[in-house]
Amino acid sequence: QVQLQESGPGLVKPSETLSLTCTVSGASISSGTFYWSWVRQPAGKGLEWIGRIDFSGSTNYVPSLRSRLTLSVDTSKNQFSLKLDSVTAADTAVYYCARADYDILTGSYAFDVWGQGTMVSVSS
């Protein structure tokens, strides 16, 4: 059974860097046609995809965060990570890591495994 677990500080000061790590268990981050994403959700609002990375380190980012966002992967630890620079209150949200399963034959790209989410508040 594949499980994802987010970890990182729950409180970050404005203008500082938000750093989160997602640890994958039950499967190798290097196996299969999987992509590893971050999705965030401000309180009471909808889901926002932030970006994704594959086992080789290839990334895609949402344009609105591209200048501040860095995703990385550590296959030896079976982890992938997020760093978001110069945070503001607008970055306060629950951050989820998620696995995307990709099947070009069925036209399917969907997040089939999610972490439980971690609340990050940006405040001084």
Next chain:
Amino acid sequence: IQMTQSPSSVSASVGDRVTLTCQASQGVGKWVAWYQQRPGKAPDLLIHGASSLQTGVPSRFSGSGSGTEFTLTISSLHPEDFATYYCQQANSFPITFGQGTRLEI
């Protein structure tokens, strides 16, 4: 690509049949998934590839559509189905979600 869900909220009763709609601002083929999210929980995948039922999801859930119009149907509501539902497209980056439909008793 903007995904617009309608209605934003709907009230229904146990046993009712409910259809939720998602419209894409441009064609996305069948690269659409649907999720259920209960309060305080991560989303759960229901449908992928617009109409394929995720393993373990009850058969009362079904999805259809292609191009710009998609629907999620729950054939007979169970008490645990009252939640918020999101559609998501992956035809092109950035991946985007609809704003959600809240299904209330």
